[in-house]
Amino acid sequence: MNLAELYHLYSALVYNLALQYTQNKQDAEEVTQDVFIQVNEKMAGFRNESEIKTWIYRICINKSLDFLRAKKAIKRWSILSARSIDDTKGVSSVSDFNHPGVQLEQKEALAFLFASINQLNERQKTALILVKVEGIEMEEAAKVMELSYKGIESLLGRAKQNLKLIIDKSKEND
Numbered sequence: 001m002n003l004a005e006l007y008h009l010y011s012a013l014v015y016n017l018a019l020q021y022t023q024n025k026q027d028a029e030e031v032t033q034d035v036f037i038q039v040n041e042k043m044a045g046f047r048n049e050s051e052i053k054t055w056i057y058r059i060c061i062n063k064s065l066d067f068l069r070a071k072k073a074i075k076r077w078s079i080l081s082a083r084s085i086d087d088t089k090g091v092s093s094v095s096d097f098n099h100p101g102v103q104l105e106q107k108e109a110l111a112f113l114f115a116s117i118n119q120l121n122e123r124q125k126t127a128l129i130l131v132k133v134e135g136i137e138m139e140e141a142a143k144v145m146e147l148s149y150k151g152i153e154s155l156l157g158r159a160k161q162n163l164k165l166i167i168d169k170s171k172e173n174d
Contacts, residue, residue, distance in 0.1 A: 001052070003040050010053065011036070014060045020129045021064035023114050027071075034063045050143060057136075057144040061126055116166045124159035127152055 011032060018031035038059050046055060117125055123145070130141040131152070142152045 003036065003043065006039060006043075006052070006056070007036055010056050013053075014056060017057065017060050017129070017134060018064050018067075020133050021061075021068060023111075027067065031060070031063050031067050034067070035060045038063065054140065054143045057130075057140075058146075061144065065122055065126075112170075116163055116170065119166050120159055120162055124155050124162060127155035128159040128163070131156060 014035050015028055015032045018035070019025070019028035022028050022031060035056065039056060042059075046052070117128060120128065126145060127141060130136050130144060131138060136144075138149055138152050138156075142149050145152065145155075147155070
C-alpha cells in the first residue's frame with residue numbers, strides 16, 4: 001500500500017484521535033501531518049508484526065503526546081519568561097478548546113471533561129480515549145498500547161476512579 005492509499009484510509013481516524021488529545025483543530029491537523037510524515041519515513045521498515053491500523057494508531061498516540069509535551073514546555077518557558085519580565089502580570093491557564101461539532105451549550109461541559117481527562121497520567125488517558133472516546137475494542141486498544149487485555153481493563157478502571165476523584169475535587173472547590 002502506498003502513502004496516498006494509507007492517507008485516504010486512515011487520515012480521518014488519525015485526525016480524530018489527535019483531536020481527542022490536542023482539543024484544537026489546528027494542532028490536530030499538525031499532528032496528523034506529522035503522523036503521515038513518519039509513516040512515509042518508516043513504511044519501508046514496517047514488518048507486518050501488527051496490523052497497519054494498529055501501527056498508525058501507535059504513531060498517532062506518540063506524536064500527540066510528544067506534541068502536548070512540547071506545547072507544555074513552551075508554555076512553561078513562556079510563563080517563566082513573562083514572570084521574569086514583569087511579575088505583576090497574571091498568567092492564564094485556560095486551554096484553547098476548539099472541538100468541531102460541539103453545540104455551544106455543551107462546549108463548557110465538554111471542555112471541563114477534557115480538562116479533567118488531561119489530568120490523568122498518559123497511559124490512563126490513552127486507554128480512556130481509545131476505548132471510551134474513540135470507541136475501539138479493548139483487544140485493539142491492548143494491541144495499540146502493547147498491553148494485555150487485563151492491562152487495558154486495569155488502566156480503564158484506574159482512569160475511571162481517578163477521573164471521578166478529579167471531578168469530585170473540582171466540584172468541592174466550586
